[in-house]
Amino acid sequence: xxxxxxxxxxxxxxxxxxxxxxxxxxxxxxDKANLQQKFEDVFAVQIRDIDRVISRHFxxxxxxxxxxxxxxxxxxxxxxxxxxxxxxxxxxxxxxxEGALLHPDPATELNLSERxxxxxxxxxxxxxxxxxxxxxxxGDGQRLPAVAVGQRxxxxxxxxxxxxxxxxxxxxxxGRGVHLIFxxxxxxxxxxxxxxxxxxxxxDLIAALPETVGQNQTEIPVASTSRFRxxxxxxxxxxxxxxxxxxxxxxxxxxxxxxxxxxxxxxxAVVPENLIAAQSSGMxxxxxxxxxxxxxxxxxxxxxxxxxxxxxxxxxxxxxxFVNQVSHELKTPLTNIRMYADLLADDLDNLDDESDGKAAGxxxxxxxxxxxLSRLISNVLTFGxxxxxxxxxxxxxxxxxxxxxxxxxxxxxxxxxxxxxTELTLDAAQPIFVDEDxxxxxxxxxxxxxxxxxxxxxxxxxxxxxxxxxxMITVTDAGPGIPAAMQRAVFEPFVRVSSRLEDAAGTGxxxxxxxxxxxxxxxxxxxxxxxxxxxxxxxxRASEEDRDS
Amino acid sequence: MKVLLAxxxxxxxxxxxxxLAAEGYQVVQAADGATALKHFAAEVPDFVCxxxxxxxxxxxxxxRSIRSTHPNIPIIFISAKSEEIDKVVxxxxxxxxxxxxxxxxxxxxxRIRAVTRRCHVARGANPADSFLxxxxxxxxxxxxxxxxxxxxxxxxxDVQILELLHRNAGRVLxxxxxxxxxxxxxxxxxxxxxxxxxxxxxxxxxxDAKSPRIIRTVHGAGYRYEAE
Numbered sequence: 196x197x198x199x200x201x202x203x204x205x206x207x208x209x210x211x212x213x214x215x216x217x218x219x220x221x222x223x224x225x226d227k228a229n230l231q232q233k234f235e236d237v238f239a240v241q242i243r244d245i246d247r248v249i250s251r252h253f254x255x256x257x258x259x260x261x262x263x264x265x266x267x268x269x270x271x272x273x274x275x276x277x278x279x280x281x282x283x284x285x286x287x288x289x290x291x292x293e294g295a296l297l298h299p300d301p302a303t304e305l306n307l308s309e310r311x312x313x314x315x316x317x318x319x320x321x322x323x324x325x326x327x328x329x330x331x332x333x334g335d336g337q338r339l340p341a342v343a344v345g346q347r348x349x350x351x352x353x354x355x356x357x358x359x360x361x362x363x364x365x366x367x368x369x370g371r372g373v374h375l376i377f378x379x380x381x382x383x384x385x386x387x388x389x390x391x392x393x394x395x396x397x398x399d400l401i402a403a404l405p406e407t408v409g410q411n412q413t414e415i416p417v418a419s420t421s422r423f424r425x426x427x428x429x430x431x432x433x434x435x436x437x438x439x440x441x442x443x444x445x446x447x448x449x450x451x452x453x454x455x456x457x458x459x460x461x462x463x464a465v466v467p468e469n470l471i472a473a474q475s476s477g478m479x480x481x482x483x484x485x486x487x488x489x490x491x492x493x494x495x496x497x498x499x500x501x502x503x504x505x506x507x508x509x510x511x512x513x514x515x516x517f518v519n520q521v522s523h524e525l526k527t528p529l530t531n532i533r534m535y536a537d538l539l540a541d542d543l544d545n546l547d548d549e550s551d552g553k554a555a556g557x558x559x560x561x562x563x564x565x566x567x568l569s570r571l572i573s574n575v576l577t578f579g580x581x582x583x584x585x586x587x588x589x590x591x592x593x594x595x596x597x598x599x600x601x602x603x604x605x606x607x608x609x610x611x612x613x614x615x616x617t618e619l620t621l622d623a624a625q626p627i628f629v630d631e632d633x634x635x636x637x638x639x640x641x642x643x644x645x646x647x648x649x650x651x652x653x654x655x656x657x658x659x660x661x662x663x664x665x666x667m668i669t670v671t672d673a674g675p676g677i678p679a680a681m682q683r684a685v686f687e688p689f690v691r692v693s694s695r696l697e698d699a700a701g702t703g704x705x706x707x708x709x710x711x712x713x714x715x716x717x718x719x720x721x722x723x724x725x726x727x728x729x730x731x732x733x734x735x736r737a738s739e740e741d742r743d744s
Numbered sequence: 745m746k747v748l749l750a751x752x753x754x755x756x757x758x759x760x761x762x763x764l765a766a767e768g769y770q771v772v773q774a775a776d777g778a779t780a781l782k783h784f785a786a787e788v789p790d791f792v793c794x795x796x797x798x799x800x801x802x803x804x805x806x807x808r809s810i811r812s813t814h815p816n817i818p819i820i821f822i823s824a825k826s827e828e829i830d831k832v833v834x835x836x837x838x839x840x841x842x843x844x845x846x847x848x849x850x851x852x853x854x855r856i857r858a859v860t861r862r863c864h865v866a867r868g869a870n871p872a873d874s875f876l877x878x879x880x881x882x883x884x885x886x887x888x889x890x891x892x893x894x895x896x897x898x899x900x901x902d903v904q905i906l907e908l909l910h911r912n913a914g915r916v917l918x919x920x921x922x923x924x925x926x927x928x929x930x931x932x933x934x935x936x937x938x939x940x941x942x943x944x945x946x947x948x949x950x951x952d953a954k955s956p957r958i959i960r961t962v963h964g965a966g967y968r969y970e971a972e
Contacts, residue, residue: 526824527753529846534759537849541766544944562848569846589835601854632844 200504208490208497215489219482226478230471238421238449238464245404245423245462250454252403253364256396257377260284260389261362264379267387271298275306283399285392286312288376292384294323312390315369328365329378329386364456372427375456401425401434421466428459441465515579522572522579529572533565563609570639571702577636578688578704581711588630588715595659595666595735596621598631602638603657606646614652615645615673623659623666627737633712634735637720640705641670641731647701648692649674649728664737665718671730682722686710709733745860745900746770748789750780750806751822752798756845760793760822763849767856768901770928777801781809791818791859793843796834807837816866818859822847853899857887860900875910877958877969880949882906889949901926902945909959909969918966942967 263281267289268274274287286308289298299309319325362379365388375396377389404425422437424447447463536558543555580586603617610617638657645655653673660667677685677692684690688707710720717736722729747769751757754775761771772787774780778800784792792810796803807819821834824845834842840862841855865871869885876882880896882889884903889896898906904926908917919938927937946953962968 523824526845527756530824531753531755531759533846533848534756534763534852538759538762541849565846566848569848572846601851604850605848632842 200501204497204501207500208493211493212486212490215486219486223479223482227471234466234471235449238466239451241421241423242449242451242462242464246451246454248403248405249400249457252400253456256283256391256399257362257364260377260391261379264362264377264387264389267389269298271300271303274298283392283395284389286390288312288316288320288325288388288390290320290323290325290386290388292326294326296320297385316367319367319369324367325365325376325378325386325388328363329361329380366456366459368428368459372429373457373459397433404434405436420470421464424463424465425453426461426463433460439465439467441467512583515582519576519579522576525568525572529565529568533562533569536562536565559608559612563612566605566609567643570643573636574640574702574704574708577708577712581708586711586715588633588712590628590630592626593629593631593634594626595623595629595634595661595668597624598634599638599657599659599668602635602642605639606642609646610642610655613646613650615649615655616653618654618656620656620658623661623668625661627661627666627735629666629716629735630712633715637709637712637733638668638670640709641720641733643705644729645670645672645674648672653727666735666737668733668735669723669730670733671725672728674728676725676727676729677722685722686720745791745863746772746787746789747856748772748774748780748784748787748792750774750777750793750798750803751795752776753795756795756822760852763852764793764856766901767853767899768904768926769856775799777803777806780806784810789817790863791820791840793820793822793856796821796823804833804837807834807839811838818863820855820859857897857899861886875907877906877910879951880958882910891949891951896948898948901941902949905942905945906949906958909967913969913971916962916965916968922967 260283263277263284267277267287269289274289278284278287287298288296291297299305299313301313305313313320362377365376365378367374367376367390372393374393375391377391379387379389381387420439422435422439422441424432425434427433445465445468448466449464451462452458453460453462540555540558540562543558577586599619599621603619607617642655649655649672651674655673656669656671658669681690681692685692686706689703691701691703706720713720713733713735718734720731720733723732724730745768747764749757749761749764749771750773751760752775757773757775761773764771772783772789774783776799780792780794780798781801783789784806792806794803794806798806801809803821803823807821810817810819815838818840819838820841820843821839822843822845840859843852843855861871864885871883871885873885874881874883880889880891882898882903884907887898887900887903889898889906905922908922908925923938942959943953946956946959950956950958958969960968960970
């Protein structure tokens with residue numbers, strides 16, 4: 196009886212909490228992913244802005260170099276003079292339409308710088324890279340790379356240029372890194388290449404990059420919490436800025452290739468590992484607070500219901516115990532009424548036969564009514580125990596036939612008055628282990644029903660039979676019987692065939708008690724088909740003790 | 745046979761005492777547990793009827809105390825408490841039977857006769873021993889008589905009267921003799937008590953109570969049984 200509400204309580208409190216926590220964990224996880232995405236988006240925009248700065252820088256540079264390229268003369272001395280006036284150009288190279296080297300011509304006398312360049316640029320010249328670049332129009336540095344960002348994603352820049360371009364950039368890898376050559380096609384098909392001074396353009400580029408990152412509109416404090424890196428094709432950092440100083444080898448949150456001509460370089464944004472976690476911890480705190488609040492609220496609700504429930508249970512048990520107390524208190528006066536009525540009946544029996552007629556008849560009413568009251572009280576008390584699940588048997592050796600005789604004798608005066616004749620067919624004299632009081636109560640309840648509902652005379656048949664492991668007692672009356680639809684329900688407490696005021700009175704607990712007591716005996720009370728009225732069959736199983744003996 | 749009856753409700757005790765006396769027992773009464781134990785020591789009854797809820801000492805206490813010195817004496821509990829726990833405790837203490845209030849006289853009589861039979865058997869009486877009075881076979885230890893397969897329940901007093909008449913078959917027994925034997929010498933009944941009892945007994949054991957063949961009246965003298 197106590198387990199069920201406890202399970203219910205657990206269902207009410209624990210299940211919703213578990214669901215809430217599961218949801219909470221999911222929300223936090225999703226939120227973390229969202230936050231990660233948001234950070235990545237913000238930093239991708241930052242990187243795109245930086246890349247745009249770089250692109251603009253090379254745009255300006257290419258404008259200047261374009262002008263210089265146009266002024267490049269054909270003869271070596273003029274070229275050398277131009278070089279001296281253009282500090283940002285380290286060397287000038289001219290190839291014919293077939294890619295063959297026109298300047299610096301190794302066949303002529305070359306200065307140190309030109310010899311050095313020829314030595315470095317052997318492959319460039321042999322492979323005719325410049326003329327090929329001019330034909331395919333490789334990279335003019337104006338286009339922005341399409342930046343796609345994934346989780347610590349790599350971004351590739353698209354190098355394609357319109358094939359019609361007459362000038363552009365060519366990245367030439369030699370030694371430690373990339374060298375940039377600005378090329379320009381001339382009307383005769385030859386191509387002029389300006390090798391930009393590496394130190395110069397790098398210094399200019401770094402100067403063009405922001406020292407710190409500008410504030411943005413998002414709630415993420417980009418400047419103070421991040422570091423941006425420009426990484427060359429070897430993977431080593433060329434330049435870094437931002438307040439955050441990441442530990443070595445920390446993976447970037449967002450990474451993107453720089454636009455041409457520095458397409459092999461990359462821009463990285465690094466943020467502290469715990470930045471996102473710190474942002475989402477606010478959410479976790481809210482969630483924990485929410486769950487705690489929900490726990491408290493649910494617990495209070497459950498406590499409230501529990502109190503209400505236990506108060507009801509307590510009140511119910513108080514009522515039951517009150518009824519029990521009253522019933523017990525009723526017993527002593529009732530005992531005296533019954534006993535003295537019995538004694539008076541005996542006294543009247545002893546008087547002369549003539550005088551006992553009327554008085555004895557009235558006394559019989561007192562006796563039978565006090566018996567009825569006793570049965571009622573006994574049923575109320577048994578019902579109380581049944582409700583408390585405290586019905587226990589106390590088996591002793593007893594003859595069922597004797598019990599039947601005793602109960603039949605108890606009812607004899609009443610049944611005689613109702614002109615009901617009793618027919619006993621007893622065949623279970625051998626003692627078996629039963630609870631006498633319980634069996635008596637079963638019989639009393641069945642015969643009480645006969646008294647109440649089959650009061651129009653006729654025959655009450657009670658038969659007993661003994662089988663190997665059980666005793667059967669059948670009680671059959673000559674009354675109106677029980678409608679088929681009610682035959683199961685009448686065993687439920689408080690169910691009566693008719694509750695109309697003009698019908699017989701009763702509490703409706705008799706059959707329920709009878710059945711429970713029989714079931715405690717390992718048997719049952721069933722309705723059986725009969726030619727007349729209602730017929731109940733009581734089955735009682737002999738106990739273990741019985742089989743042992 | 746002597747019975748100790750301990751019950752605190754006066755009316756119940758007096759009523760029960762009357763029932764027991766009518767059955768043929770000598771009754772010693774006590775209204776509380778302490779008195780019950782005192783009487784028990786003084787009188788040494790054949791069996792004991794104990795109420796459970798009593799002042800001074802409860803029925804359980806009294807039972808435990810009696811059992812410590814007389815382990816075999818039959819004890820019947822009388823109680824308003826039909827709760828199982830009481831029964832369990834009672835049986836563990838060695839109660840022989842329970843009479844639960846409210847009870848009728850017939851029930852009390854039935855249970856007391858059952859205990860008396862057990863007393864007889866415990867004292868070595870053979871339940872199968874019997875004697876014949878006319879066509880009636882009397883089983884004194886069983887408190888029963890049988891005629892033609894039909895069983896007649898008898899009280900202790902009935903059996904005592906029948907035994908006396910049977911032993912003295914053919915002799916007239918005056919009222920005083922029967923009284924002293926069956927009621928005890930310190931019992932002072934009114935003059936009709938014996939006649940009423942005999943009349944009731946005849947109703948049960950005679951084939952025709954109007955012309956009795958077992959207990960015959962000898963006018964002015966007493967009663968007589970004539971063996972056939």
